[in-house]
Amino acid sequence: xxxxxxxxxxxxxxxxxxxxxxxxxxxxxxxxxxxxxxxxxxxxxxxxxxxxxxxxxxxxxxxxxxxxxxxxxxxxxxxxxxxxxxxxxxxxxxxxxxxxxxxxxxxxxxxxxxxxxxxxxxxxxxxxxxxxxxxxxxxxxxxxxxxxxxxxxxxxxxxxxxxxxxxxxxxxxxxxxxxxxxxxxxxxxxxxxxxxxxxxxxxxxxxxxxxxxxxxxxxxxxxxxxxxxxxxxxxxxxxxxxxxxxxxxxxxxxxxxxxxxxxxxxxxxxxxxxxxxxxxxxxxxxxxxxxxxxxxxxxxxxxxxxxxxxxxxxxxxxxxxxxxxxxxxxxxxxxxxxxxxxxxxxxxxxxxxxxxxxxxxxxxxxx
Ligand SMILES: Cc1cc2nc3c(=O)[nH]c(=O)nc-3n(C[C@H](O)[C@H](O)[C@H](O)COP(=O)(O)O)c2cc1C
Numbered sequence: 001x002x003x004x005x006x007x008x009x010x011x012x013x014x015x016x017x018x019x020x021x022x023x024x025x026x027x028x029x030x031x032x033x034x035x036x037x038x039x040x041x042x043x044x045x046x047x048x049x050x051x052x053x054x055x056x057x058x059x060x061x062x063x064x065x066x067x068x069x070x071x072x073x074x075x076x077x078x079x080x081x082x083x084x085x086x087x088x089x090x091x092x093x094x095x096x097x098x099x100x101x102x103x104x105x106x107x108x109x110x111x112x113x114x115x116x117x118x119x120x121x122x123x124x125x126x127x128x129x130x131x132x133x134x135x136x137x138x139x140x141x142x143x144x145x146x147x148x149x150x151x152x153x154x155x156x157x158x159x160x161x162x163x164x165x166x167x168x169x170x171x172x173x174x175x176x177x178x179x180x181x182x183x184x185x186x187x188x189x190x191x192x193x194x195x196x197x198x199x200x201x202x203x204x205x206x207x208x209x210x211x212x213x214x215x216x217x218x219x220x221x222x223x224x225x226x227x228x229x230x231x232x233x234x235x236x237x238x239x240x241x242x243x244x245x246x247x248x249x250x251x252x253x254x255x256x257x258x259x260x261x262x263x264x265x266x267x268x269x270x271x272x273x274x275x276x277x278x279x280x281x282x283x284x285x286x287x288x289x290x291x292x293x294x295x296x297x298x299x300x301x302x303x304x305x306x307x308x309x310x311x312x313x314x315x316x317x318x319x320x321x322x323x324x325x326x327x328x329x330x331x332x333x334x335x336x337x338x339x340x341x342x343x344x345x346x347x348x349x350x351x352x353x354x355x356x357x358x359x360x361x362x363x364x365x366x367x
Contacts, residue, residue: 003309005334007050008316010293011171011222011259013095015316016050018309019330022297022318023054023099023173023227027069027131027349033059035071035081041356043085045327049093054225054262054318055085057101057175060160061153063119064181065111066103067131069349073098073160079167086168097171097225098164100157100215104181105142105190106235108132117143119153121185121207122192126236131348147195150207153181158214161224171223172215174208176249177264179235182208183228186245189238201248209252221257225295228263230282234270243285250289261290262318265298271320271347273299280304284313302333328360337361 004018030036047053058073059065065072072078082098089096105120108130112118120142129136145153161172176182184190185207191198197206208226215224230246231239239245253261263283267275276299283296296314305317323329325342332339346354 002306002334004306004317008293010052010095010225010316013052013170014050015052015095017048017330017334018316019051019305019333020295020297020316020318021046021051021053021323021329022320023057023175024320024324025056025067025070025348026355027067028351028355029069029071030081032075032077033070033072034078035085038352038356039071040084040088043096044088044092045356046323046329047089047092047094047096048328048330051094051330052316053089053094053096054173054227055096055098055169057099057180058160059101059103060156061102062113064102064104064156066107066118067348068111068133069131070101073100073163073167074156076163079163082164082167082169086170090168095170097173098167098169099173099175099227100160100164101175102153102156102181104184106130106139106180107142108137109140110134110137117141119143119145119149120181121145121190121198124190124192126179128235144193147197150197154207154210154214157211158218161215161218165218171219171225171259173225173227173262174212174215175227176208177227177229177262178232178270179237182211183232183235183237186249187237187239188245189236189240201245204245205249205252208249209256212253212256212258216256216258222259224258225260225262226253226258228261229266230263230286231266232264232269233266246282246286247289250286254290254292258292260293260295261286262295262297263314265296268298280308280313283308287313302339305333325358327358332361335361340364
């Protein structure tokens with residue numbers, strides 16, 4: 001019997017299977033960064049009875065933007081758009097958490113108010129590209145946040161969490177992974193601050209923990225999750241002692257009583273597989289330090305997903321790329337059906353092609 005298809009609990013929610021749709025930025029919102037009709041269709045297709053979806057990363061402020069076309073949660077006008085998404089997921093019996101996002105230095109001046117520099121813990125640029133309205137552009141040099149600005153950013157996360165509540169979500173996930181702002185504070189390769197947000201890990205973790213507490217103040221601890229990517233190198237990230245950094249963070253998040261910890265394995269660099277065949281080491285390392293639900297992500301196939309939930313190193317497994325091309329992924333895994341291949345060229349931006357036109361297994365076999 002497959003353990004992936006045994007019930008489990010995430011916070012107050014009982015799920016009927018352990019396959020999570022990973023957060024996936026697809027950049028298909030309407031002007032005003034409002035969720036579009038196409039997005040409603042896309043999430044409807046991927047909602048399953050008793051299954052959990054984590055929404056695409058959603059900026060909590062204009063400064064938190066790095067990908068033109070991503071939907072926002074920084075203004076009240078975006079709430080009604082999201083409500084259509086959450087209603088559709090609930091109508092199919094699913095649950096959906098909103099991923100709260102601030103890209104920090106992974107942005108470009110063209111995306112920032114008045115063409116200002118993006119903000120970061122320290123003025124150190126990342127290598128890579130932001131997605132502006134005119135196409136890809138190298139990340140701009142960021143400026144270091146003043147100490148007095150930090151409470152304002154934490155407040156942006158809190159108000160984003162509050163709007164998510166008003167939009168009918170079941171909870172929120174803090175995007176603490178993949179080299180975005182909370183991760184930039186955590187890892188010492190991007191944080192050279194000498195105030196209480198830099199230096200020892202107790203200080204570097206402060207920003208993520210305060211953001212998490214802000215979300216908890218809105219939702220209660222059992223409907224807040226946090227995503228981290230220990231040893232992740234996406235966004236030019238590095239840390240001198242990842243086991244100590246992420247061990248500390250995990251222990252503290254456990255103390256806060258959050259619903260789940262979502263761990264991206266370092267064999268994945270953002271969206272690319274860099275270490276084929278490497279076992280899920282981060283999840284295994286952190287499991288003893290976290291007492292509630294643990295979600296593993298990054299490079300899982302049906303067999304390795306089954307193996308990790310059977311071993312107990314994770315309670316659920318999030319799939320990213322396979323969920324893009326297999327809207328009925330849980331059903332396919334349950335029936336042992338083959339998976340459709342994804343088309344990388346349509347991942348970011350565009351229209352229905354490569355977004356809502358992947359067929360379910362039944363339609364594919366009828367074609
Ligand atoms: C197109 C695309 C967009 C992504 N967007 C996000 C995102 O918004 N937030 C996030 O935490 N991870 C994001 N990721 C990473 C995935 O959630 C996941 O960790 C990664 O794809 C590895 O899982 P997989 O091997 O199952 O695809 C994205 C990945 C892809 C391919």
